[in-house]
Amino acid sequence: MRTSTVRRVGLSVAVAAALTSVAACGGSDDKSGSGGTAVSKAEPIAALLAVQKKTGGANSAKVEGTTAMGSTMSMKQTGAIDWSDGISGALEIKYTGGSMADTMKQAGSDGTMQARYFKDGYAANMGDAFAQQAGGKHWINYSYEDLAELSGASGEVMKEQMQNTTPDQGVKALLASGDVKKVGQEDVRGVTATHYSGTVDVAELTAKNSELDADQLAAFKKQLSNAGISTEKVDIWVDEDDLLVKKTERGQMKTGELNSTVFYSDYGTKVSVERPPASDSIDFKELLKQQQGASGSAS
DSSP states (O other), X not given: OHHHHHHHHHHHHHHHHHHHTTSOSOOOSXXXXXXXXXXXXXXXXXXXXXXXXXXXXXXXXXXXXXXXXXXXXXXXXXXXXXXXXXXXXXXXXXXXXXXXXXXXXXXXOOSEEEEEEETTEEEEXXXXXXXXXXXXXXXXXXXXXXXXXXXHHHHHHHHHHHHTOOTTXXXXXXXXXXXXXXXXXXXXXXXXXXXEEEEEEHHHHHHHHOOOOHHHHHHHHHHHHHHTOOEEEEEEEEOTTSOEEEEEEEEEETTEEEEEEEXXXXXXXXXXXXXXXGGGEEEHHHHHHHHHHXXXXXX
16 A cells, blocks of 8 residues: 555656646746846846746646656646636646556556646546546545645645746746856747747755745755756747747756656637536545555554
């Protein structure tokens, strides 16, 4: 049962990763990094401030992307999100490789999962194989508060990110890093776009823009260090309307490379998402209690 519990925790992180890859590793609402004196430095910053404002104010978009986290997992995600009042939306997640995909196959899943996101948490449809083991219930409900409580400092950071995940976070991260340059004009799926690139110090950016206290930040930095994560290279592509059309993130982890690519389209699209029926859902915390109880009785 213990491995099953670990698997459920891992899946919660995977569903979170699918959404946070839509954004970036964090961001700031201030204008830090905008004080560059050289014209070459000021030009991309001024342009990105306009992109941040336009993309952030668009409120919704369709998204399509891929995310790989070393040997742990690789996945594709497609769907639509709305960030007009917190974050909401729905994504279809398809595991394409790594230990997570292997685990899901062993559990009788085809590797495809439906995820729904709300202001206070998210829900994942685990499929029929899971339902057979969970009293016929297909959905697991994850509360951001519960995940923060269970995961410590990294959970607090994830909670902040999940509640503030918007496509313009990648732009904010580059602005806050103070390290951004204009690469040039490129074609993105038939759209002429301007390419910007920079490197972000993950821990430094989180410390600068997070509400964590000193102890939580120290614990989070230790977790990042243990995972082998220090910096990420962030690239964004922006269309003629100052809207983000593509973002990539690359970094190194102990389990291999972190690599994420997301495409954005149909800004302003209508996003409607309903909570799964209570009769077909189980709360993550309750699931852990059940599994711990079963594990205890088996020992």
